[in-house]
Amino acid sequence: MITQEQFVIPGLHNKDIIIDVHYSAVGINKPIMVFCHGYKGFKDWGAWNLMAKTFAEAGFYFIKFNFSHNGGTINQPIDFPDLEAFGHNNYIIELDDLKAVIDWIEHNNHIEKTANINDINLIGHSRGGGITLIKAEEDSRVKRVISLASVCEFANRTARIEDPEVWKKNGVAYVVNTRTKQEMPHYYQFYETFLLNETRLDIKRAVSNLKIPHLIIHGNNDTSVSINEAENLHLWNAKSTLEKIDGANHVFGATHPWNDKSLPNHLKEVIKKIIAFLNNN
Template identity: 60%
Template sequence: MNIDKNIILERKDKKSILIDTFYSEEKINQPIVIFCHGYKGFKDWGAWNLMAEHIAEAGFCFVKFNFSHNGGTMDNPIDFPDLEAFGHNNYTKELGDLEAIINWSQSHFKTNPNVNISDINLIGHSRGGGITIIKASEDQRIKKLITLASVSDFGSRSSISGDLKDWKENGVKYVLNGRTKQQMPHYYQFYEDFKANENRLHIESAEKHLKIPHLIIHGSNDTSVNISEAKALQKWNPNSEFKVIEDADHVFNTNHPWNENKLSAALNQMLDAVISFLK
């Protein structure tokens, strides 16, 4: 398998993005599958590398990346050394990053016979699920969509809600990262950007507008994003497929770091559903 890690996509007047690609050099016309990590996530979190290899082995070109303002750096893509960038992140920046990755994928693999640049599919985890729903509803290049433990509403999230008066006066509010113990900033621009783009960022409208196949996957024991959010997505789009992974948590019973060389049972079950849907 061909694995390229930490490819740097440099952009004029915008932060660079780090990308990983996984594909077979023995197969031709492999569809592209682009993965978007979630809030306080990153491309190398937990078992995501194992997931990438698993999907690539099934005959796909798997692309994963760090959102430009996720808090990682080019030198340290894991965890959050750049909290200033994290504080300046917002949903429209993430949509712009995903656009850049789709464009890059089509350009990067243009002359590669192993990859089919006209067959692009998205997978989004948690907050990344919301981003992929919106992008898939806007971009006709996307053929299929899979969301994992996805949110169904940006407006009610902790990054938006709370005491707006204090947030505006202070210019920043902090969210504790339970794993790293960092106080992670959200500058008030996050709320201003959301309000300025509220129609575009309305996941319900995007879900109802989808014209492509959508597989919704959620764990029955998810305490981070309630399974009711997955049920809402399916209600808005009755043509979607809905798969519940019993006894699975928000990250399909994995954690970071994931030191095992094998998938958790829940992650394995989730990937079986993903690969079957993509094929």
């Protein structure tokens, strides 16, 4: 039997963080997995809930959460009812949100009864992959990291949102969400904050300095983030493990909403590879 619980914790930037946990009632000292969603993503997207249940059935304590400024709210965590919050998001806020979740794990007595708080592992999808890689390098509490269809850099992506001079003049740039048709704002602070923290936000620097096991998984049919970015991550960390999923797209066959009771085949393959990696490292 899988237990599912939800918690709300304070973030470090005046917005709360909503957290889901999935775990089996059987056993103790379960390895902890913390999943970070990507850009224009959320914890309940597509097949992520089914993925969480699958990991819980395999004996892991699985945690997923919404970044505090991802555009969702506590009462409406799916999609983006709070575009103002989305506009004020940035990479540093997401790193601080992840820190808040790890802090919560470390000091939560409820978790200690079922999970091993000394075995914290991070999984990040897409932009969330970059966030987890930076956090894994700088936080000794993280024991293993898995980057899933991850980006390998933030600099070019940030600059491509809008011409910096135009962005500064207008104060905001908009990116269209092709699924919801929303025009999603990025206030100029997003670019300013990146420039002020460029060294910390250098994924190549973080990956090159990783001292823990690192699994890289990427589909060779990913049209959102090129598989070349996975190859770069692997190049920068020779001790990492690179697994390519033949024919897989950016979301490993899932869509939103995902109404099937079974995982897409490519995501099943991803989960098997992650479990094998965690069991062998």
